[in-house]
Amino acid sequence: MMEWTDRHCRYFLRLMSRRTFLYTEMVTAEAVLYGDRERVLGFSPEEHPVGLQLGGSDAGKLAEAARIGAAYGYDEINLNIGCPSDRVQSGRFGACLMAEPDLVAACVAAMGEASALPVTVKCRIGIDDQDAEESLDRFIDRVAQAGCKSFIVHARKAWLKGLSPKDNRAVPPLDYRRVVRLKQRRPELEIVLNGGIESFASAELHLPQVDGVMLGRAAYADPYLLAEVDRAVFGSGETPPSRLEVLDRFVPYVETALKRGARLNQMTRHILGLFHGQPRARAFRRHLAENAHLDGAGVEVLERARRIVTGEAPPQAIAAE
Numbered sequence: 001m002m003e004w005t006d007r008h009c010r011y012f013l014r015l016m017s018r019r020t021f022l023y024t025e026m027v028t029a030e031a032v033l034y035g036d037r038e039r040v041l042g043f044s045p046e047e048h049p050v051g052l053q054l055g056g057s058d059a060g061k062l063a064e065a066a067r068i069g070a071a072y073g074y075d076e077i078n079l080n081i082g083c084p085s086d087r088v089q090s091g092r093f094g095a096c097l098m099a100e101p102d103l104v105a106a107c108v109a110a111m112g113e114a115s116a117l118p119v120t121v122k123c124r125i126g127i128d129d130q131d132a133e134e135s136l137d138r139f140i141d142r143v144a145q146a147g148c149k150s151f152i153v154h155a156r157k158a159w160l161k162g163l164s165p166k167d168n169r170a171v172p173p174l175d176y177r178r179v180v181r182l183k184q185r186r187p188e189l190e191i192v193l194n195g196g197i198e199s200f201a202s203a204e205l206h207l208p209q210v211d212g213v214m215l216g217r218a219a220y221a222d223p224y225l226l227a228e229v230d231r232a233v234f235g236s237g238e239t240p241p242s243r244l245e246v247l248d249r250f251v252p253y254v255e256t257a258l259k260r261g262a263r264l265n266q267m268t269r270h271i272l273g274l275f276h277g278q279p280r281a282r283a284f285r286r287h288l289a290e291n292a293h294l295d296g297a298g299v300e301v302l303e304r305a306r307r308i309v310t311g312e313a314p315p316q317a318i319a320a321e
């Protein structure tokens, strides 16, 4: 998710689940080809398994970007055909490509030839007034023919005229059954369901009908829900770390990143939800939000936030009142 699942976020999420597959923010093929490559593609080995999500519609550029992504060590290359923003439509990529299955197929084929990694596609069930039954089937069949065996389907249409990207993640109705029908019609394809799944419990309810579920906003707002995944979904015998253990394991990463020039709040902004629903979670968030952006802020801010959330230290603002 753009602006959200950067490398710091992914490192943090990985502390809660070894097996959950993580994705980068969408990166345009041009950014990979012409941008600051280390800034655009760099990631920590601990983040595996991690997929690189690309955006674009130029088969040649996407193929070259996929090749570079593979050389960087990503585990999968994903093509984003679900993003509805205007900026993305003007570059002719994202959800508007749901109407151009031949072009998407050409891109997928070129990406598949350029790297040995699996090439997957994230899409919607349709756009605007498309018939979500027929056009989704046609899209999937054509793109699967080009070599894509795995689709993540956001179970709502994108309405490209008149809705903001944010509204496009909430207003068009969710149709999970449409995604399940797709799985039934093409059982040999891997079909991952996405959209509006708000808890680990509801993710588990969908799992018997599809090959996987993708969580976006819920995993960001309440990241600790990932702590259950390895045990409940993948049958791991390991006890998940506690929230405090997650926090403690993040500190050395933060220290290293600070030494490399990152700012504290670039990392702490991703952990605000760690204590979601727990006592003193608000004071924890507030301490980070008020202090982590200050010049020279270091791990002492995190350590203080830890003492606030355990109740060992009073929240500063309350102490001053």
Ligand SMILES: Cc1cc2nc3c(=O)[nH]c(=O)nc-3n(C[C@H](O)[C@H](O)[C@H](O)COP(=O)(O)O)c2cc1C
Binding pocket: 001, 002, 003, 004, 024, 025, 026, 053, 080, 082, 083, 122, 154, 169, 194, 195, 196, 197, 214, 215, 216, 217, 218
């Ligand atoms: C801030 C934000 C950024 C997003 N960026 C991307 C993106 O880069 N690529 C993508 O495929 N989807 C992106 N999405 C969409 C999500 O991946 C997901 O499909 C959508 O939010 C529905 O799933 P959810 O209800 O679990 O969040 C973004 C969503 C949000 C909220």
